[in-house]
Amino acid sequence: MKGKKHTAGxxxxxxxxxxxxxxxxxxxxxxxxxxxxxxxFVSAGNFSHNVISPMMIALSVLAAFAAGFLTAKVSRKRGLAYGALSGLLLFILYLIAGLVASNEPVSFTAGMRMIVMILSGAIGGLLGVNKKSKVK
Structure with missing residues (x-):
């Protein structure tokens, strides 16, 4: 097929x-x-600022899980490894955005977030590759 790029090889x-x-x-x-x-947060008006950091980590975990799941669905193989790599790439995107937005050094929380995002991406990839698709 001319004109089409194939990655199958x-x-x-x-x-x-x-x-x-x-x-x-x-x-x-x-x-x-x-x-x-x-x-x-804006509509709540009065909230505890101690909730923000755990909520951001939870949202990061959810996003990494979804990234790993979709990566496994697209590749249909090696869900654990590809999911972990997609979680790592998503963390790198977060890290770059955080470094650009603020001039603060990388903290211990960033290391914890990296580990958690890699693990949740790997779990998402594992579940995504093992989930059976519906036959129509």
Whole structure:
């Protein structure tokens, strides 16, 4: 087939494609969830500021899980490894955005967030590759 790029012959390109698609989708989901959380904070008016950090980590975990799940659905193989890599790529995107937004050094919380996002991406990938699709 002329004019079409195929990655079927190159497993590395297939893996990169699946990981990038999953990570970008996880980043979009994260942006939507963060927007909804900000809207909730603004509409609540009076809230404890101690809730913000755990909520951000929870949203990061959810986004990494979704990224790993989608990565496994796209690749249909190696869900654990590809999911972990998509969680790592999503963390790197978060880290770069955080470093650009503030001039503060990387903290211990960032290391914890990296570990948690890699693990949740791996779990999402594991569940995504093992989930049976419905036959129509």
């Amino acid at each position: 190159n497993p590395i390109l297939e893996a990169i494609k699946a990981i990038v698609i999953g990570s970008v989708t996880g980043a979009l989901l994260s942006a939507i969830l963060l927007g909804l959380a900000a809207l909730g």
